[in-house]
Amino acid sequence: MNTHAALTPFRIDIPQADLDDLGTRLAGARWPFAVPGRDDRRDFSRGIPLSYLTELAEYWRDGYDWRAEEAKLNAYEQFTTVVDGQTFHVVHARSVNPEATALLLNHGWPGSFVEYQLLIPLLADQFHLVIPSPPGFGFSTPLSATGWEIGRTGDAYAEIMTRLGYARFALHATDLGTGIMGRIAGVHPHRVIGTHYGSDRVVLGLVGTLFPLPDGLSAEEVAQLEAIQAEAAAGRGYLEMQNHRPDTIGPALTDSPVAQLAWIVERFRLPDNTGSTPDETVDRDQLLTNVSLYWFTRSGESSAQFYYEGAHTPLELSMAPEVPAGWAVFDSHPLVRRTMDPWSAAAHWSDFAEGGHFPAMEEPELLASDIHTFFRDLT
Template sequence: MTDAITPFRVAIPDTALEDLRRRLASARWPTAETVSDWSQGVPLAVLRDLCDHWTHRYDWRRCEAALNALPQFTTRIDDLSMHFLHIRSDRPDALPLILTHGWPGSVLEFLKVIGPLTDPAAHGAPDAPAFHVVIPSLPGYGFSDKPTAQGWGVERIAEAWILLMRRLGYARFVAQGGDWGAAVTTAIAMAAPPECVGVHLNMPLVFPEESDFANLTAAESKTVERMQYYQEQDAGYAKLQGTRPQTIGYALADSPVAQAAWIYEKFQAWTDNQGRPEDALSRDEMLDMISLYWLTNSGASSARLYWESANAFRAQRLELPVGVSLFAKEIFRPSRRWAERSYPNLAYWNELPVGGHFAAFEQPVLFAEEMRACFKAMASE
């Protein structure tokens, strides 16, 4: 095993982009949905319009250049090469922060918060805390290697991230995540390495207990309704990826239309929008994410994390300091009293009026402010 950290640049070959356009041009389309909304999935006309933009007007090289303008690296942990961004602040008091994405996300979610976190003075907050930022790609996602054997669940990923922070020379750090990033960050807190002084979650993994249902508040009743809706109407992707990731992987690897629909539908369902995902994110931002999955052939390998860690989204008691930011349209928004059972050292709690599941992607200014407020609160305890 080597501790080497190797500089990395994205360089997608022209032939891959030409193949993408060819596949989009020759796609066979299904008949249209029989409803007037998104309840059967992405409407045909909407997806055809998105794919037309992808074919004729979208520029992957712009996204590639944005990534290559940042310090990127790989390092081998166990049997996999891990890709990560590592941007150090000029501030001597900066706190190392590792940010973990989820599905269908990537390191792209965090590009807009790097500047505000590493250089707050340049973004109108000279007195705010600063951070050294580490943003890894999950195994099987983006430019990290794809596991070829079982065993890369959230606990092992958490161990890899702890080792990564040690390898970077950080004797003290904090961690943040939502979606799978929340599960990995929770696993870091459960491991409680001495270097980790606190964590922040924008999707806290806490749930009601049986006794709670007798006296739910109005907000808690709404959360229970959201949980029921998710299980009955929105969780088919998770059940499929958690049981048959290889089967869905064939469609995602062979058809860019399938990959686009698979991700675009979740941008519509989980962002803070007025009916169209473009209300929350630009079309090119969403196609950046979709293209990253397509060009790295990550459909099946990303889905396998659901198979590896099907039980990761459960309440666990964390003794480390925990901060929580609940954005308005998160998939579900647990109450503070539920959180306090699992997080006895709940150092920060805030409920925001806007934003959705992709917090840093949708609301980068608010996300950066939440990081500053959370870890400043922890430091003052």
């Protein structure tokens, strides 16, 4: 797999010409005609409302300060390394505690290492944090070839931990990062201290397809599950496009910052019953830093390829029953455990009413506390 194992120091320095180009494109954005009756900035029933999107784009152009956010990100040690021909960008936030445990943080889409910005200082007492970007995400671009999916990425992450000198390490993941984490634990169980899952009720939308239907559901539970699945299906347009037609959506995400903004920001909104906008769920500047990272690295298109590869690669399940597993479920529902842990085999399980799909941004204190609690008894 490896012919060149160097860890090359990396510093973010987006050219000023790219910032100027972004401002020009946002200023000259060609907006659709507003549809009568669609002026409620909180009505996401048909997607992201035009009134909300224009407001956010104006702030991105005139109120948001990339250079200030770039400086914050550069406070952390970063490097790039090449594994199996692919360049990987990695954040390595070392603890001041020399006895700290290595913790590999795995993000999904449309997240990035920016997703863990608020979590890093909350974990620094106990963990050396390693945050790789998957192939085609952020500065792990451009893609070296096709074929980069969950299994291959998990193998590459294990190699990165070897290069950093971590023989054993802990794992935390959300979204598609949980698949990467599962691969690492399944193939390298002797190296993994434990796996910690960050999840939410959205996972119930995959019951009956990716996950089996629990036995013995009552009529009321079936109705609850069907309502959650219907809501999940309504928001799955991005998934079908990226699973099957990434080449079609890719040029729009690369050429139009407004398209990239809408494509990502909608995913950060909590379920409809909250009535909140995405930047009321997470910090507005952090959200735009995440979007900006996709824009400047042109990774809207290449990150979509990761979905295609996953949808068209036979899933190799890697089981690791000997590795302790912990779960923190946000915006939880009782059916999550019935589905994901029907035998109550998880070594640790926490349910939270707060938060949602991006707990490191939405509820970093709760997530950090749960990670500390789970791994405290394992290290």
